[in-house]
Amino acid sequence: MDQFPGVAVVTGAARGIGAAIVTGFAESGCHRIAITDILETELGELRQSLLTRFNGNPNDDPKGLTILAVPGDITSEPFIESFFTTTKTAFSRIDYLVNVAGVGKPYRRSIEVDVQEFDFINNVNYRAAWLCSRAALKIMTVQEPLPSPSPSAGTNESWTRPPQRGSIVNIASQLGVVSRPGASAYCASKAAVIGMTRADAIDYSKDAIRVNAVCPGIVETEMTTLDGVVREGLRESVNIAPMGRMGNVREIADCVLFLSSYRASFVQGHAMVVDGGYVIN
Numbered sequence: 001m002d003q004f005p006g007v008a009v010v011t012g013a014a015r016g017i018g019a020a021i022v023t024g025f026a027e028s029g030c031h032r033i034a035i036t037d038i039l040e041t042e043l044g045e046l047r048q049s050l051l052t053r054f055n056g057n058p059n060d061d062p063k064g065l066t067i068l069a070v071p072g073d074i075t076s077e078p079f080i081e082s083f084f085t086t087t088k089t090a091f092s093r094i095d096y097l098v099n100v101a102g103v104g105k106p107y108r109r110s111i112e113v114d115v116q117e118f119d120f121i122n123n124v125n126y127r128a129a130w131l132c133s134r135a136a137l138k139i140m141t142v143q144e145p146l147p148s149p150s151p152s153a154g155t156n157e158s159w160t161r162p163p164q165r166g167s168i169v170n171i172a173s174q175l176g177v178v179s180r181p182g183a184s185a186y187c188a189s190k191a192a193v194i195g196m197t198r199a200d201a202i203d204y205s206k207d208a209i210r211v212n213a214v215c216p217g218i219v220e221t222e223m224t225t226l227d228g229v230v231r232e233g234l235r236e237s238v239n240i241a242p243m244g245r246m247g248n249v250r251e252i253a254d255c256v257l258f259l260s261s262y263r264a265s266f267v268q269g270h271a272m273v274v275d276g277g278y279v280i281n
């Protein structure tokens with residue numbers, strides 16, 4: 001059985017961790033993927049490159065891979081509602097939502113941050129994840145569950161894995177678990193994502209929907225390397241982690257794929273820290 005027979009939806013998909021997750025879904029046999037990001041050109045390029053790689057040409061193939069790419073601003077409620085409606089119309093269902101879109105700046109103490117900056121970071125990191133989860137849950141709760149493969153096939157075991165109606169993985173951060181200097185708005189937005197994850201996991205367990213979070217440590221992406229000041233500021237933080245290095249986007253994607261898959265059928269409301277040991281030190 002395919003690892004991902006259902007439909008995946010990834011926000012913040014154009015680059016970095018989001019693009020690695022989309023690539024991971026395609027590599028793991030997910031045939032129907034909807035992606036969104038505010039970076040229209042990069043989003044289109046990712047779609048074209050994956051279709052070329054898996055279908056042999058830059059077009060959708062109903063027998064191969066189909067990618068619906070819809071650019072937009074994830075802080076807009078009307079955009080989110082229309083993106084999820086379009087995805088449902090195109091693919092009939094939504095099985096694996098991954099909320100990735102996020103912003104890091106401003107990295108300053110509270111009295112140096114104005115309300116617009118505070119709202120910006122919370123609107124992308126937390127409010128948008130809530131809006132996307134709500135839109136997906138409306139669809140997931142009323143769809144038929146997908147069967148899960150039985151691990152006991154070919155043996156005398158009688159246990160079968162329960163079907164799954166949907167999975168949501170929210171990308172939080174190690175900074176939702178611990179804090180660092182000059183990042184109160186970011187830390188709080190990611191702690192909120194973890195709180196939302198647990199609350200939704202409680203509310204939707206009875207619907208056979210699992211909701212989990214991945215909390216990346218410092219990962220080498222545009223967010224951490226584009227701005228020289230940010231890059232320099234992170235040097236010391238990287239060494240807090242016993243592993244003493246930045247993570248790779250693939251290392252985050254692997255954990256997201258596990259949590260999205262039937263293999264994580266008993267993992268619920270978990271905030272999986274993937275940080276080279278940062279929070280244990």
Ligand SMILES: NC(=O)c1ccc[n+]([C@@H]2O[C@H](COP(=O)([O-])OP(=O)(O)OC[C@H]3O[C@@H](n4cnc5c(N)ncnc54)[C@H](O)[C@@H]3O)[C@@H](O)[C@H]2O)c1
Pocket residue numbers: 011012013014015016017018036037038039072073074075100101102103104124171172173174215216217218219220221222223224
């Ligand atoms: N890189 C790290 O070290 C790190 C660590 C912990 C958590 N995270 C989280 O991982 C996620 C991905 O981060 P990344 O490192 O890949 O960063 P990134 O900047 O490369 O990717 C973030 C993506 O979100 C998109 N995005 C931002 N605002 C948007 C908006 N208003 N509408 C639509 N799309 C929008 C961006 O265009 C971008 O493609 C974020 O939620 C981030 O907070 C990253």
